[in-house]
Amino acid sequence: EYIYTGENIEVLVNGFDKSTMEITGNIQKDVGLYTIIINPKVKWKDGSKTPITIKWEIKKANPIIEVPKISAHRGMKLKDIKLPDNFYWKNPEEVLSSNKNSFYVTYVPLDNNYNSIDILITIDLVVEKNNIINMCLP
DSSP: OOEEOSSOOOOOBTTBOTTTEEEESOTTTOOEEEEEEEOOSSOOTTSOOOOEEEEEEEOEEOOOOOOOOEEEOTTOBGGGSOOOTTEEESSTTOBOBTTBOEEEEEEOOSSTTBOOEEEEEEEEEOOOOOOOOOOOOO
């Protein structure tokens, strides 16, 4: 069982490289069952040229997701700031301030082949403009 975290997976077998191995399935992208076929360059030690087949299953994966862009006003509680679907504040009672605007959210995928993950997001502070009224005296 392998927990896939989004990196490319290299299959290393002593004495063999990509020219001698064929992988079926998209190992860089997803959960699933894969077959790795290893063909000897010349012959195995026993003199045969029979390919070896290895079955490999990736049971759970960390989803690769786009980090949401969020803007909010200083002083707001996180629970009052709307997140996209399947994202939840880790500490919803925290308050957004000018010296703290990065917080953790939890992403919960709908597909249970994928793990829930925590992501650090930075909230853009929206500055409110002061209304200046020009008064003309008669």
